[in-house]
Amino acid sequence: MTDTLPDRLSVDPRSPHHDEALLKRGIGIRFNGAEKTNVEEYCISEGWIRVAVGKTLDRKGNPLTIKLQGKVEPYIKDEPPEQG
Template sequence: MTDTKSLPALPDRLSVNPRSPHHVADYFEHDIGILVNGKERFNVEEYCISEGWVKIPSPKALDRHGQPLMMTVKGTIEAFYK
């Protein structure tokens, strides 16, 4: 188990996609967990704590570039280091 007190605080908004302006690779050196309404989600692509949403990929639908379409799930969002 790593000491989470020495890790930097997680930002309000973060994205896994390197093409996003909200992607910061330094945070992904450690495992990050996301709770949505008290339930841990494992397929989160982007989150925003202050606005209360996460974006998850659609299981089948693709956009014209072949990337999965993102669905927005709203609720209480908590981000933490595992």
């Protein structure tokens, strides 16, 4: 398995950007320099993350999310993050 992370990744199994094997390894997200733990989806090239808004659900039972713009830095948790 490669250590390169995809440009876009989602935790929703219905998404075409979902990768179960990669998510099992553990993905961490640094957004604008701060660690985020509630990220539902990210896109590096477009510079955004989608985060859950509390415990609120939409009418289909999915977490309600908002899109935040900024610098996205994903890393694999089962190895130490790069020092930069």
